[in-house]
Each structure stands twice: as C-alpha cells, then as structure tokens.
Amino acid sequence: xxxxxxxxxxxxxxxxxxxxRVFEVDRAQLVRYAGASxxxxxxxxxxxxxxxxxxxxxxxxxxxxxxxxGRLVSDWAGDPGAVREFSVRFSAVVKVPxxxxxxxxxxxxxxxKLGDGRVAVGLQVLSADREVLKAARAVVVLS
Amino acid sequence: xxxxxxxxxxxxxxxxPFDVSRQKIREFAAAIGDDSPxxxxxxxxxxxxxxxxxxxPTFGSVISLEMGQGPRRDPELGLDFARVVxxxxxxxxxxxxxxxxxxxxxxxxxxxxxxxxxxxxxxLCVLSTPEGEEVCRITSVLxxxxxxxxxR
Numbered sequence: 409x410x411x412x413x414x415x416x417x418x419x420x421x422x423x424x425x426x427x428x429r430v431f432e433v434d435r436a437q438l439v440r441y442a443g444a445s446x447x448x449x450x451x452x453x454x455x456x457x458x459x460x461x462x463x464x465x466x467x468x469x470x471x472x473x474x475x476x477x478g479r480l481v482s483d484w485a486g487d488p489g490a491v492r493e494f495s496v497r498f499s500a501v502v503k504v505p506x507x508x509x510x511x512x513x514x515x516x517x518x519x520x521k522l523g524d525g526r527v528a529v530g531l532q533v534l535s536a537d538r539e540v541l542k543a544a545r546a547v548v549v550l551s
Numbered sequence: 552x553x554x555x556x557x558x559x560x561x562x563x564x565x566x567x568p569f570d571v572s573r574q575k576i577r578e579f580a581a582a583i584g585d586d587s588p589x590x591x592x593x594x595x596x597x598x599x600x601x602x603x604x605x606x607x608p609t610f611g612s613v614i615s616l617e618m619g620q621g622p623r624r625d626p627e628l629g630l631d632f633a634r635v636v637x638x639x640x641x642x643x644x645x646x647x648x649x650x651x652x653x654x655x656x657x658x659x660x661x662x663x664x665x666x667x668x669x670x671x672x673x674x675l676c677v678l679s680t681p682e683g684e685e686v687c688r689i690t691s692v693l694x695x696x697x698x699x700x701x702x703r
Contacts, residue, residue, distance in 0.1 A: 413589075413599045431584065444575075444582035445613045461633070470637045475583040475609045482608060488589065488647070489601055491608035495641035546608075 414486045414551035417525045426484040426516035426529055431476045433468055433502065434509035441472045455506065465503040473502055473512060477531045477544055480514045484529070485548040492526070493547035500538040510535060525549045553700045554670050558628045558660050563621025565656035568681070569614045573650040576606050583607060605647040612640060614648075615676035615689035618656035622674050628660070630672065630695065638671060639692035645685060654678040654686060661690065670695040 438452045447469055450457035458466045474496050482488035504510050516531040531544035573593075580590035585607060588595050596604050622628055648654070655678070662673040671692050678687040 441582040444579045446617050478608045489605040492644050497639045
C-alpha cells in the first residue's frame with residue numbers, strides 16, 4: 409500500500425514539534441458531537457444536568473477533547489489512517505459557556521522512533537490554563 | 552456500594568454489528584471540526600492508499616460506546632451513573648476503520664480496582680470484521696467516585 413501523503417519516517421527527529429493548535433469549542437459543537445458520537449449525556453448540553461452533577465457549567469465530552477488532540481496527530485502524520493495507538497487520561501473538565509466559546513490548546517512533540525516506521529508522540533492539551541488531558545500519547549506509522 | 556468484583560471477566564451482549572458508513576464518517580469528522588478532504592473525497596482517500604474513506608482515529612470509541620451499554624446497565628455490577636466520570640481511554644488500531652466495515656463487538660469487564668476512595672472500572676471492546684479479523688480495541692476506564700470498600 410503506497411503512502412504518498414504521509415510524513416517520511418527517516419526525516420522525523422526525536423524532540424521535534426508537532427506544532428500547536430487552538431481549537432474553539434462552543435455549545436453548538438457539543439450538540440453536533442453528541443449526535444455524531446451517540447453520547448447523549450446531558451451534562452454536555454443541559455445547564456441543569458451539569459449543575460445537578462456538581463459541575464460549574466456544561467462540559468465538553470472528554471472524547472471530543474481527545475479527538476481534537478488527535479487532529480494535531482493526524483495532520484502532522486499527513487493521514488488519519490496513520491494512527492495505530494492513542495491513549496489519554498482525562499484530568500480536568502472543559503467547561504463550555506452558554507454563549508461564546510472556550511479554547512483548547514493542543515501541542516505535541518515526537519517522543520520516540522520505534523522502528524518499522526512507527527513514531528510515538530506526546531501531546532499537551534490545555535484549557536483555561538489547566539491540563540485537561542494527561543499522559544496523552546499516540547503512535548503513528550509513517551511512510 | 553462497591554462495584555461487584557464478581558463481574559471481572561464477564562462478557563456482554565453488544566447488539567448487531569455496526570455498519571460504518573461514509574455518511575457517518577463525514578458527520579463525525581464535521582463534529583470534531585476536521586475538514587480534511589480525506590474524509591470527503593473517495594478518490595483522494597484511494598490515492599492515499601485507502602480502500603475507502605478512513606474514519607478519524609477516535610471513531611472506534613463511537614462504536615464501543617454504542618455497543619458497551621451492557622456493563623452500564625448490569626444490576627450485578629451495580630454502577631451508579633451519578634458517581635461515574637470518564638477516567639481514561641485507549642484506542643489500539645491494527646488498521647484504520649473504513650467506510651464499508653461491518654464490525655462486530657465483544658465487550659467485557661477487564662478489571663475493577665481501587666484507587667483511593669474510588670474504584671476504576673475498565674471496559675474492553677474488541678471490534679472485528681465478519682471474518683474474525685480484529686480491527687480495533689477500545690479500553691475505557693470509568694471512575695466510580697467514592698465507592699471503594701472502606702472508602703467514604
């Protein structure tokens with residue numbers, strides 16, 4: 409199978425940056441993500457439900473935050489089909505206000521070249537100055 | 552009340568296989584804000600070496616959530632939704648999930664363990680083709696707050 413769009417393995421350097429992205433997340437996106445992901449937990453769209461769960465505001469789906477971090481990885485690799493492993497720990501909620509949006513900052517670095525075209529990358533994911541994902545790591549298979 | 556450790560290793564019914572459609576992939580890509588043409592353009596996906604549109608890397612978790620309701624609803628396990636937060640997620644892919652895949656799920660409770668006052672519930676979902684080829688493993692760790700025996 410040819411990989412004409414994927415980043416070249418030999419050219420990758422341990423420690424190199426995957427770049428940085430800032431994603432804006434608003435309530436409309438949470439609704440869209442609920443529908444697409446089949447996760448209809450009301451803490452992601454209902455102020456009352458969020459309050460009753462002890463949350464200060466409606467929060468983003470953890471899996472949406474993980475998917476946003478994943479976009480940095482697939483863009484860097486050049487192909488979403490390059491991803492073979494992706495794991496995260498959810499360490500803080502991402503509160504999404506009823507109007508306006510909240511920002512999720514994603515950056516990453518190459519941690520290790522594993523051989524067989526595989527590269528391990530680590531991600532830093534912050535929102536409102538807090539780390540919302542910890543131990544965020546992915547493995548991609550490059551060209 | 553603590554989760555029932557007797558359910559460790561228990562397998563659950565997953566319902567029918569999940570038909571991965573091009574439309575669902577496009578919908579999911581839009582929901583995560585990814586406008587990459589590889590999710591839209593079949594010719595581009597094929598030129599990149601894929602048989603059909605690839606799904607975004609976390610898409611397997613959509614299928615595992617849909618299929619993984621068994622543990623959440625099991626009275627033997629005793630999960631209290633009000634106490635549950637998502638702790639960790641791990642996705643392992645042998646290959647991308649593609650439009651056209653029809654994936655069967657196998658869901659089981661991999662582990663239940665204490666973490667201070669909390670319990671961690673680890674649910675494994677394995678997605679395979681009709682021929683039995685494993686495509687994706689999704690491991691979800693849910694935190695059951697304050698239910699550890701001897702906890703609050």
